[in-house]
Amino acid sequence: MFLLNQHADYRSGLAPVDAETLGGAGADAIGRHLAERSDHAVTPLHGLPGLAAELGIGALHVKDEGHRLGLGSFKALGGGYAVIRLVLEAAELRLGRKLGDAAFREPEIRAVAAEMTFACATDGNHGRSVAQGAQLAGAKAVIVVHAGVSEERIAAIARFGAQILRVAGTYDDSVVEAARIAGEKGWIVVSDTSWGGYERIPGLVMQGYTALVxxxxxxxxxxxxxxxxxxxxxxxAGVGGIAAAVAAHLALVLGEARPVFTVVDPARAACIVEAARAGRPVKVAHGEPTVMAMLECYEPSPIAWRVLSRVADGFMTVEDADAVTAMNRLARPVAGDPAIVAGESGCAGLAGLMRAAADPDIRQALGLDTSSRVLVINTEGATDPERYAELVGLTPAEVAGRAA
Known part of the structure; x- marks a missing residue:
């Protein structure tokens, strides 16, 4: 499925709060935080001239978030950053003084953090980020996982000392349960999706993603x-946070020179595409699970949709087979291209490009041609190595060895 943006708000200015959060000042804020992280390194941007030639475009670059902050996912930029910001804000109120970005290491600040518990729902990656941030600050974390989260991803969260709560149902069910339990216990919810009256913290999570742009x-x-x-x-997309953060930042810093932006959804969990069709956020029916497990979300984040309705140009779906093809294409590149370890959700944007490039109608609608320069984001590496090996026929280490 492919839709051009026909929303009434298309190409109108972003809401002031979104422009402030996701523009240059927001990127400056996450930049200051990352400068205080000893585990921070800029992730690589790979050029793939061989694949670009096959797709009939001028250039292709992949921003590889499989190396981010030791967590293997772009989500490392969001949840952990929000936790640190919230700890510092609580400490400033308690202590009555302004604190710098490095203050989370101070014993006085860690004493405040020790009294705080952060909770979230996760498909895997966001929970790891929140757990890592809580451990870094000296706070507690409780992570709610649904039935579809693999044991490998649960273990990766627990390694940061987080308490794991399991619930039945889907990601959206776990979001509701995390909010309910946190409300009863007085915990702070750090969600990557928003709802009525709850926008600032998801905004901080999205702000973290501007660093990669x-x-x-x-x-x-x-x-x-x-x-x-x-x-x-x-x-x-998923709930839309990463797509909205990237699209907004590009629109704000590049203005009229911004690129044509296409949002890619799994066909089996196309909540952003369905929002584009309906003109408003809608909840889609839960059907057969998608292989793109980190994107298996059935209801969009309202603030993400508020942004995307203004700055996204197109919306499309890809099938599970498209994602698996993209994974294998990156693992077994043509001569001249590097090998890249991309998880089943991580390569969905590339799968969208490959599908669009093969369809004459979509190519024309988006203006894709031999002069086009395309950027996609590998949002995660092999966060479930066993699943990766099943789908690719190579282990992550074997693929990484090809890239060395």
């Missing part, structure tokens, strides 16, 4: 007189 723009190759900025960007 700024990095990518700085890493793109340049000519003597200009940076070769992307003409097109394809980003996977």
């Amino acid at each position: 700024r990095e990518a723009l700085n890493q793109l190759p340049s000519r003597p007189t200009q940076i070769c900025r992307p003409t097109h960007v394809f980003v996977q």
Whole structure:
């Protein structure tokens, strides 16, 4: 399925709160935080000229978040950052003084954090980020997981000392349960999706994601007189947070020079595409699970939709087979391209590009041609190594060895 954006708000200005959160000032804030993290390193941007030629486009670059903060996912930028910000804000109120970004290490601040418990629902990656942030600050974390979260991903969360609560149902069910339990216990919910009256913390999570956009723009190759900025960007959605953060930041910093932005959903959990069709956030029916487990969300985040309705240009779905094909294509590249370890959800944006490039109608609608410069984001590496090996026929280490 493919839809062009026909929303009444399309190409109107972002809401002031979204512009403040996701623009240059927001990227500055997450940048200051990352500068205080000893585990921080800029993630790589890979050029894939071989695949670009096959797809009939001028250039293709993949921002590889499989290396982010030791967690293997872009989510490392969001939940942990929000936890640290909230700890610092609570400490400022308690102590009556302004604190810098490095203050979370101070014993006085850690004493405040020790009295705080952060809770969230997760498909796997967001929970790891919240748990890591809580451990870093000296706070507690309680992570709610649903029936579809693999044992490997649960174990990866528990390694950060988080308490794990299991619930039946889908990701959306776990979001409701996390909010309910946190309300009863007085815990702080750090969710990557929003709801009525709950927007600031998901906004902080999305703000964290702007770091990868700024990095990518700085890493793109340049000519003597200009940076070769992307003409097109394809980003996977889930509840919409990563897509909205990337689209908003590009629109705010590039203005009229912003790229054509396409949101990619799994066909089996297409909540953003259905919002585009309906013109408002809607909950889609839960059917057969998608292999893109980190994107298996059936209701969009309202603040993400508020952004995407204004700055996304197109919306499309990909099938499970498309994602698996993209995983294997990155693991077994043509000569001249690097091998990239991309999880089943991580390569959904690339799967969208590959599907669009093969369809003459979508190519024309998006203006994809031999001069197009496309950016996609590998949002996660092999966060479930066993599942990765099943789908690719190679272990993550074997693929990484090819890239070395």
